[in-house]
Amino acid sequence: MKTLCVLFISTLLVVSTVTATKTAKVYLSFDHYYDGPELVSSFERLNAAYPNLTELRVIGTSEEGRDIHLFTINNKKTGKDTDKPGIYVDGTIHGNEIQAAEVCLYLAWYLLTNYDTNKSIRELVDTRAFYIIPVVNVDHRWRFFSEAGGYNIGRTAMVPYDDDRDGLADEDPPDDIDGDGEILSMRVADPFGGWKTSPDDPRVMIRVEPGEIGEWRRLGSEGIDNDGDGRLNEDGPGYLDMNRNYGFKWQPPYVQSGAGDFPMSSKPTRAIADFVVTKPNICFNFAFHNSGGMWVRGPGSKLAGFYPPADVKVYDFLGHEGEKITPGYEYIIGGQDMYTTHGDFDEWMYSNNGIYGFVGELFMSEQERYRRKEPKNKTKDEDEFAYFGGTAGEERQKFSDNLTQGEMFKPWKKFNHPQFGEVEIGGWRTFTTRMPPPFMILEMVHRNASMVIFTARHVPEVSLELIDVTDLGGGLKRVRVRASNPNAIPSLSHNAIRRNIYRKDILRIEGVEVVSGGIINDRFLNRVDAVEHRPHMIFTSIPSFGKREVQWIVKGKGKAKVTYEAVKAADRELTIDL
Amino acid sequence: MNRFSSPVVMLALLLCFLLGAYSSATAAYPAPKEIEQTLKELADRNKNDATLIELARTPGDRPVHLLELGAKNANLPAIMVVANMEGDSPMGSSAALDLARLLLTDWKDELAVHRWYIIPCGNPDGYARYFERPLTGSTVNDSPFNADKDDATDEDGPDDLNGDGYITKMRQVHPEGNWVEVADNPILMRKVDRKKGEVGKYRLYEEGIDNDGDGRINEDGPGGVNPGHNFPHNFRHFTETDGPWSASENESQAILRYCFDHPEIAMAVTFGRSNSLKSVPESNRRAEAGGSKFKLPKRWARRMGIDPEKEFAMSELLPMARDFTGYKELTEDMLLQWLDAGAKVNPDKNDIGYWKEISERFNDFLKENDLDGKALDAPGFSNGSFEEWAYYQYGVPSFSLNFWTLPEPEKAQEEKKTDDSTLTLDQLEKMSAEEVIALGEEKIAAFLKTQNAPAQYTAAMVIKGLEGGMITPRRMAEMMRKSGKDDEGGADEKDEALFSFNPDAFVAWQEYNHPTLGKVEIGGMIPTSDHTPPFDTAAERISKQLPFLKNLASLLPRLVIKKVELTRRSSGVWFVETWIGNEGFLPYPTHQGKRCQRPAPAVVTISGKPADFLEGRPRQPLGLLEGSGGVEKLSWLLRARDGSNVTIKVSSFSAGSDEKVVSLKEAN
Numbered sequence A: 001m002k003t004l005c006v007l008f009i010s011t012l013l014v015v016s017t018v019t020a021t022k023t024a025k026v027y028l029s030f031d032h033y034y035d036g037p038e039l040v041s042s043f044e045r046l047n048a049a050y051p052n053l054t055e056l057r058v059i060g061t062s063e064e065g066r067d068i069h070l071f072t073i074n075n076k077k078t079g080k081d082t083d084k085p086g087i088y089v090d091g092t093i094h095g096n097e098i099q100a101a102e103v104c105l106y107l108a109w110y111l112l113t114n115y116d117t118n119k120s121i122r123e124l125v126d127t128r129a130f131y132i133i134p135v136v137n138v139d140h141r142w143r144f145f146s147e148a149g150g151y152n153i154g155r156t157a158m159v160p161y162d163d164d165r166d167g168l169a170d171e172d173p174p175d176d177i178d179g180d181g182e183i184l185s186m187r188v189a190d191p192f193g194g195w196k197t198s199p200d201d202p203r204v205m206i207r208v209e210p211g212e213i214g215e216w217r218r219l220g221s222e223g224i225d226n227d228g229d230g231r232l233n234e235d236g237p238g239y240l241d242m243n244r245n246y247g248f249k250w251q252p253p254y255v256q257s258g259a260g261d262f263p264m265s266s267k268p269t270r271a272i273a274d275f276v277v278t279k280p281n282i283c284f285n286f287a288f289h290n291s292g293g294m295w296v297r298g299p300g301s302k303l304a305g306f307y308p309p310a311d312v313k314v315y316d317f318l319g320h321e322g323e324k325i326t327p328g329y330e331y332i333i334g335g336q337d338m339y340t341t342h343g344d345f346d347e348w349m350y351s352n353n354g355i356y357g358f359v360g361e362l363f364m365s366e367q368e369r370y371r372r373k374e375p376k377n378k379t380k381d382e383d384e385f386a387y388f389g390g391t392a393g394e395e396r397q398k399f400s401d402n403l404t405q406g407e408m409f410k411p412w413k414k415f416n417h418p419q420f421g422e423v424e425i426g427g428w429r430t431f432t433t434r435m436p437p438p439f440m441i442l443e444m445v446h447r448n449a450s451m452v453i454f455t456a457r458h459v460p461e462v463s464l465e466l467i468d469v470t471d472l473g474g475g476l477k478r479v480r481v482r483a484s485n486p487n488a489i490p491s492l493s494h495n496a497i498r499r500n501i502y503r504k505d506i507l508r509i510e511g512v513e514v515v516s517g518g519i520i521n522d523r524f525l526n527r528v529d530a531v532e533h534r535p536h537m538i539f540t541s542i543p544s545f546g547k548r549e550v551q552w553i554v555k556g557k558g559k560a561k562v563t564y565e566a567v568k569a570a571d572r573e574l575t576i577d578l
Numbered sequence B: 001m002n003r004f005s006s007p008v009v010m011l012a013l014l015l016c017f018l019l020g021a022y023s024s025a026t027a028a029y030p031a032p033k034e035i036e037q038t039l040k041e042l043a044d045r046n047k048n049d050a051t052l053i054e055l056a057r058t059p060g061d062r063p064v065h066l067l068e069l070g071a072k073n074a075n076l077p078a079i080m081v082v083a084n085m086e087g088d089s090p091m092g093s094s095a096a097l098d099l100a101r102l103l104l105t106d107w108k109d110e111l112a113v114h115r116w117y118i119i120p121c122g123n124p125d126g127y128a129r130y131f132e133r134p135l136t137g138s139t140v141n142d143s144p145f146n147a148d149k150d151d152a153t154d155e156d157g158p159d160d161l162n163g164d165g166y167i168t169k170m171r172q173v174h175p176e177g178n179w180v181e182v183a184d185n186p187i188l189m190r191k192v193d194r195k196k197g198e199v200g201k202y203r204l205y206e207e208g209i210d211n212d213g214d215g216r217i218n219e220d221g222p223g224g225v226n227p228g229h230n231f232p233h234n235f236r237h238f239t240e241t242d243g244p245w246s247a248s249e250n251e252s253q254a255i256l257r258y259c260f261d262h263p264e265i266a267m268a269v270t271f272g273r274s275n276s277l278k279s280v281p282e283s284n285r286r287a288e289a290g291g292s293k294f295k296l297p298k299r300w301a302r303r304m305g306i307d308p309e310k311e312f313a314m315s316e317l318l319p320m321a322r323d324f325t326g327y328k329e330l331t332e333d334m335l336l337q338w339l340d341a342g343a344k345v346n347p348d349k350n351d352i353g354y355w356k357e358i359s360e361r362f363n364d365f366l367k368e369n370d371l372d373g374k375a376l377d378a379p380g381f382s383n384g385s386f387e388e389w390a391y392y393q394y395g396v397p398s399f400s401l402n403f404w405t406l407p408e409p410e411k412a413q414e415e416k417k418t419d420d421s422t423l424t425l426d427q428l429e430k431m432s433a434e435e436v437i438a439l440g441e442e443k444i445a446a447f448l449k450t451q452n453a454p455a456q457y458t459a460a461m462v463i464k465g466l467e468g469g470m471i472t473p474r475r476m477a478e479m480m481r482k483s484g485k486d487d488e489g490g491a492d493e494k495d496e497a498l499f500s501f502n503p504d505a506f507v508a509w510q511e512y513n514h515p516t517l518g519k520v521e522i523g524g525m526i527p528t529s530d531h532t533p534p535f536d537t538a539a540e541r542i543s544k545q546l547p548f549l550k551n552l553a554s555l556l557p558r559l560v561i562k563k564v565e566l567t568r569r570s571s572g573v574w575f576v577e578t579w580i581g582n583e584g585f586l587p588y589p590t591h592q593g594k595r596c597q598r599p600a601p602a603v604v605t606i607s608g609k610p611a612d613f614l615e616g617r618p619r620q621p622l623g624l625l626e627g628s629g630g631v632e633k634l635s636w637l638l639r640a641r642d643g644s645n646v647t648i649k650v651s652s653f654s655a656g657s658d659e660k661v662v663s664l665k666e667a668n
Helices: A002-023 A036-049 A099-113 A119-127 A138-146 A267-276 A309-325 A334-338 A345-352 A380-391 A394-403 A438-457 A494-498 B002-019 B032-045 B090-103 B108-112 B124-131 B250-261 B298-304 B314-325 B332-338 B349-368 B386-392 B425-430 B433-439 B441-450 B459-467 B473-488 B493-501 B535-545 B547-553 B591-596
Strands: A054-061 A067-073 A086-091 A129-133 A185-189 A195-197 A205-207 A216-221 A282-290 A294-297 A330-333 A356-362 A409-417 A421-428 A463-473 A476-485 A505-510 A513-522 A527-530 A537-540 A546-555 A559-565 A572-577 B050-057 B063-069 B078-083 B115-119 B169-173 B179-182 B185-191 B202-206 B265-271 B398-401 B506-514 B518-525 B559-570 B573-582 B603-607 B612-615 B619-621 B631-639 B644-651 B658-664
Touching (some): A036 A067, A036 A099, A036 A138, A067 A099, A067 A267, A086 A438, A099 A119, A099 A356, A099 A438, A185 A409, A282 A345, A294 A334, A294 A345, A356 A438, A463 A572, A476 A572, A505 A546, A513 A537, B032 B063, B050 B250, B185 B493, B185 B506, B250 B386, B265 B547, B349 B547, B349 B591, B386 B398, B425 B473, B559 B644, B573 B603
Parallel strands (some): A086 A129, A294 A330
Antiparallel strands (some): A185 A216, A185 A421, A294 A356, A463 A476, A476 A546, A505 A537, A513 A546, B050 B063, B063 B115, B179 B185, B559 B573, B603 B619, B603 B644
């Protein structure tokens, strides 16, 4: 009975979702990956259908001359975008991490198509600005669809670089030598190669046990030694990792590989940096990558220093919620839990610009499960161990066979290689490994966009209220005012305050003569930090889930106007009757 | 060398006159507009040898110009001269123009062997402020910057209250004051030392009013960023004048881009405030991250079965990491990256030797030209400077020249008399750490005694400090000079030197009724007078020192094929050996250049029709060739038809090229 009931309810839910979709002005499906033209035209369709809520514009071009699009969601009727707290979302700074663009597209589509029907979405869209750059690395994402490639090919910007220090740039890339349109893996028969065929599945290779003779040597990516230097595929297109090219404590390539010649030396990073500085209202950013299932925050290196504890609390709150919104994801610190990075976008946003943010590492291959429900008494460690053994090989092959009809893996096939003689080419195909098969896209994009929406709810919203007015006699009055923020993200990050990055928010009183003013430390014990100069204008900010209380001693009658002028939140105004 | 200088001066003056670059025969420092005009005229008159390029426009809409000198399309090494990058060196701009004129006249032969790229002013906005009145001493560009982060930008700059055209100081008698007049020269001020029982009298402010009423004076003046502090080596974040991140400014960005687009640049020379020729930059800076010993990150240490608390030298770590990963091509640099060791902050010890020799030659050159009078030390490199970037990240030898610093005042030159066996500060300054240590404890102790060093400062301590690199002899001499002065309660060394050089550099204190401070006195040093002498002094210095640039250019590396040896191994099979040598004084690349992977490597190719490579590859990049005859040997085993020729060629962007044809003949 219980089961039936659940089934009934979920059917209803499905029906209602479908109904909502049908009324949408633009129908987009999330059952495939969008190539460049389809992606751009989808944003154009959204822009055409919602002209009052959206703007599509080109903020720059890439090294190969492709446009970098910015899609802004802002209800112009409720105000200018820069007067509202801003959320910045970008994707695919690494050109092969393609599904980040689908998350961006889904986010935009979901916010817009639910605007009329869902009150919570409508309130969100009316009070926030969303800046969405679906593809940063336009060159390599375009190439990912149009050229022979592989899931690990296309991370870099198209800036030539002499990776192997032989005086030539980009002269030994991987090659599609068998002409099948993909660059897969190569193996060559070699008893000392360290690998053998799995007894359970002839497509899978496993390491030999100590003392065993092997069958295969893995040669890496498909290709030939184009430059005849005795190394294979060692100098492919570019190497400028745009996510190492940003300006906070940027380090040169000998310290951080892929850093580029100098901060923002690549065209997309420069265009984005130039854009970001025009939007001081941005208070949170998401940069979507793949893969691994992580919400990553900085610091990315020892050089970046530490994050103030009050900011860590903000990150922890959002990160732990994120772990639940996207089950299986881990909230981690890049430099400590993963590896050192210098010059990444998120570090620049937070440390240089005082803007919080997460890198979202989309998708983890554990999600490609092919197994029965786990017995309840299994410990977590055993589970992980079984997973690593299985998915690398046999379990994943079964998943491919029985859920994608073998689409994910190309069986090994003999090929006569000009340098190695007979080799075999095959392996996990281009649109796998870093991204799920199409039937799993919808849940991925929905959950990750939901994390953005959850975070967007927590941007600062100021409310201003009068605490009291006390007559001190002799024409003097004490006015006490409270500005509060019910959300997780403070009106300025503690890093922004520590580094003096922005003008602080201003609590200002007008219409009366101000004798003194200051921030109230304790309302009950009457402890006030008086401001020595210009007491009508108090520079401050409102913490996470917190408040700021101020007092003024004023002379005068009638109405006084109090305003809260925020950098990263909507301004507020309060009229006080004296 | 002396015979060089007077015709040079005359020629320069004559040219100035002819070209109308300066307003009159009594020339002055060229303002940005005049620099632009001079460059245009030079480019117009020398169409074959000079090309003027506008690299960027400043926030104040001024051009940053670069003059390319030398035959276009010539495959010659280039010398990049960047002047007045920090906007505070009128002498630098003047010298750069003189250099351009020389290269187009008397030094034309130099253009046959090198190209010269000259930026006479890297920071035109900042430099333009030198010609504005009131003179503030500010050198930032015109990009607006809200320095005090209040509700207005650039709203509280200095104000010339007494209308004398200079922003000097205001002093106010105040209980919080910790400044007093210097006893024997009351125009100078000095800070009191409360620990010596001295009581202060004045508070000191920059001349101005609190325009925005926030209680602070001049805290948010016009502009901006100093692009000369905006280069990516050792850049400082969160300062008021260095920019939000490196390469944030048009000026610095354009210069960086130009350098990367011109791999033929073999050397950088900067005309600014620092002087790395007179004294080699110190090499005891502490790195921000890392060091020479490394701990492994915990999770890796655990996997490798190694104590995560133990520190390892790179020589121990590298083989360990190679074994563990099975990756035989793992390099030290890759491992350093992975260990988050950070950037190099001191010159490579293998490069320092070359720098020292060049510095010695420069000091001899100064002596020959009677320019070795005692003068104050030039300031060191700024953070984020072009000079340091050119060496640390671009990998080329980088030298800086400032032409002039304040002469030491007469008083300071009379050093304490010592007997012959004891060291003087002057001698100390010129010694290496090893030489000082070699003196032994007794001699050092005697020296410390004559210098009235504090008792706790023992000879043993000095030796330890020198051995550990915590202190250099130069730094030691500097500290002792300073501490010696403190005892006298005299003026700041620089003030005193400036006063004795030019008493007019100080405005006498005069009473002024200040709107918020009440009664103050306005006076003190005229901005920029401490680093920019009257033009005549500068012109002479410049013309005497510029010839050393020719010496510098002659030190560039030059790659040649020193020798080719053929051995017949079998019928039609030849063992070919070749030695590639460097005939220049400087190495190619520098040791830091090798580390930072910047100068493109020189490449050796061997070509010839029926050549079959049994061993070796037709194209091989070269490693580092030390200067003055550094050599690398390459070899091939070739199968070739009898009598066929092969061509061996070494080519590089910035160290020349060479080729040799050898004939593979059985009969030979």
